[in-house]
Structures are given as C-alpha cells and as structure tokens.
Amino acid sequence: MASLKLSPSPPVSIPKRNGGFVGRRRISLVVRSEQAPHFSASDVLQDKCSRRQIMSFGVIAPCISLLSEAQPSFAAETKKGFIAVYDKKDGYSFLYPFGWQEVAIAGQDKVFKDVIEPLESVSVNLFPTNKQTIKEFGPPQQVAETLIKKVLAPMNQKTNLIEASEHDVDGKTYYQFEFTAQARNYTRHALSAITVSDGKFYTLTTGANERRWEKMKERLHAVVDSFKIS
Known part of the structure; x- marks a missing residue:
C-alpha cells in the first residue's frame, strides 16, 4: 500500500497540526466572491x-x-437552503447551508461556519501530490484513519472512524467517511470527502457538535455529497 505522501517532488508526509490542516498557501483576509450569486x-x-x-x-x-x-x-448544482461555491482557480465546487459565514483561517483554502454554533462548519484544503488517483494512497478505511489522526483532528482528541466508502463521479474516484473527534468539553461529529486531481489532494470536511448531529446530519450530508472537482 502506498504511503500517504502529498508533495510532488520529493514526496513528504501530510503535515501535522494540532487543530486542523496545515497548508502552504498564504490566506488573504479579503473574502473572495467566487460563490454563486443568489440568482440562477x-x-x-x-x-x-x-x-x-x-x-x-x-x-x-x-x-x-x-x-x-x-x-x-x-x-443539479443548487439546492434549497444552500449556497453554491465555485472556485475556478483550484477547480472545485460545493454547497453550504444558508446563513453560514466565510472566515479566513491560516492554512485553509476556504472555510464557512455558523457564527452561533462554531463547530458547524465546512472547510476545504489542498495539498500537492504526485499521485494520479486517491486509490494510490490505499483503501478508503486506511486512508481515512490516517487523515483523521494526522490532519483532521487535534492530536489530543480521541477519534473514531464510523464508516468509509468509495464512489465514482464523472470518472473520478472520491472517498467519503464519517468520524467523531472527542475533546474534553465536546465531541464533534464530522463528514469528509477526499479526492485527487491534477496534482492536488483535495479534502472537504464538515461537521457539528454531537449534541446537534441529529438536527444537522441531513444538511451536512448534502454538503459533503455536493463536493465536486471540475
């Protein structure tokens, strides 16, 4: 099984960071207006x-x-109660619930979150890779467990992978998985979608506080299912 390495030349392991992704892109504090307008x-x-x-x-x-x-x-790309985001530069799109706000977080390509419930959010990040498909990193469960422990959750949180699956859309393979990350005062229930395209390893993660999971899960599944690479 190929090791989970994401840089093109020479390959290096996924960067670690307590609290989330570590990226190399400089984040601008100016909100980009690449999301779809409120008219069709x-x-x-x-x-x-x-x-x-x-x-x-x-x-x-x-x-x-x-x-x-x-x-x-x-x-096919719009859904009632959601707003579409189209990132033409990096070639991806997804939906997020109406009312979430875009915020700038160092190391993340794009983040939207609820200002009242901060654990309700969606984030997208990209890493360079020399792989041609997500399958080259291994099967869904193994790749998911590695990402959760090294990237998607702080090192001091107890994580649990609930399920992982593979599906194809327009000839491109995506892995999706569901997991929880338990901190001292809360547990976050999350969903992720990952894929590889044109030398980039894409990750989208959305989630909510465990106490609000039943209320939010349909919307969060709609978010993760909407993630597409153009």
Whole structure:
C-alpha cells in the first residue's frame, strides 16, 4: 500500500497540526466572491432575452436555446437552503447551508461556519501530490484513519472512524467517511470527502457538535455529497 505522501517532488508526509490542516498557501483576509450569486443562470439569460435590443425572432431563438441548455445542469448544482461555491482557480465546487459565514483561517483554502454554533462548519484544503488517483494512497478505511489522526483532528482528541466508502463521479474516484473527534468539553461529529486531481489532494470536511448531529446530519450530508472537482 502506498504511503500517504502529498508533495510532488520529493514526496513528504501530510503535515501535522494540532487543530486542523496545515497548508502552504498564504490566506488573504479579503473574502473572495467566487460563490454563486443568489440568482440562477436562467434568470440572467431571461433578462438578456427580454432587453429592448432583441427585435427579431432570429435573435430570440438563440436565447431560448441557451435557456433550455442551462436549466438542467444548473439545477443539479443548487439546492434549497444552500449556497453554491465555485472556485475556478483550484477547480472545485460545493454547497453550504444558508446563513453560514466565510472566515479566513491560516492554512485553509476556504472555510464557512455558523457564527452561533462554531463547530458547524465546512472547510476545504489542498495539498500537492504526485499521485494520479486517491486509490494510490490505499483503501478508503486506511486512508481515512490516517487523515483523521494526522490532519483532521487535534492530536489530543480521541477519534473514531464510523464508516468509509468509495464512489465514482464523472470518472473520478472520491472517498467519503464519517468520524467523531472527542475533546474534553465536546465531541464533534464530522463528514469528509477526499479526492485527487491534477496534482492536488483535495479534502472537504464538515461537521457539528454531537449534541446537534441529529438536527444537522441531513444538511451536512448534502454538503459533503455536493463536493465536486471540475
């Protein structure tokens, strides 16, 4: 089984950090506006088609065609009660619950969280890797256990892997897993999705306080299931 090493040349082990990911990207304090707006692509197209400049059917027809093509693909990426994030630079997208706020955290590529319940959050991070697929790191359970202990939870917390699975989307393999991390005063129940693409090891992790898991689990599953690499 290949060891879990994420840098391209020479490979090094996943960096450790008590409390979360360790990254090399400098985080800007300016919130990036790459998340999807609160209107759909079809709204924009309809607005363009209704402008006074459209004077003939020969101009209207292409707009109708664009609308029919845009609606099915966009509908698959949106969900009521969620906001979509599209990171064109790093080539990934996901959903997060409406009301969460974006925050800047050193070492993390993107983070959204609930300001009242801080354990309710989603974070995305990237590491360089010379692997071509997530399968090269090993089976889902083994990779999940390594990530949880070395990256996703502080070293002083007791962790438990509940389940791990593998699935393919558009020819790309993703691992998903569920785990808990127990601190002295709380337990966080979390879900993660990981994959490899174009020399990058992607991780998305979302979760909530164990006491709110039953209330939040459907929304958190929607978040982790929405994670896609373009």
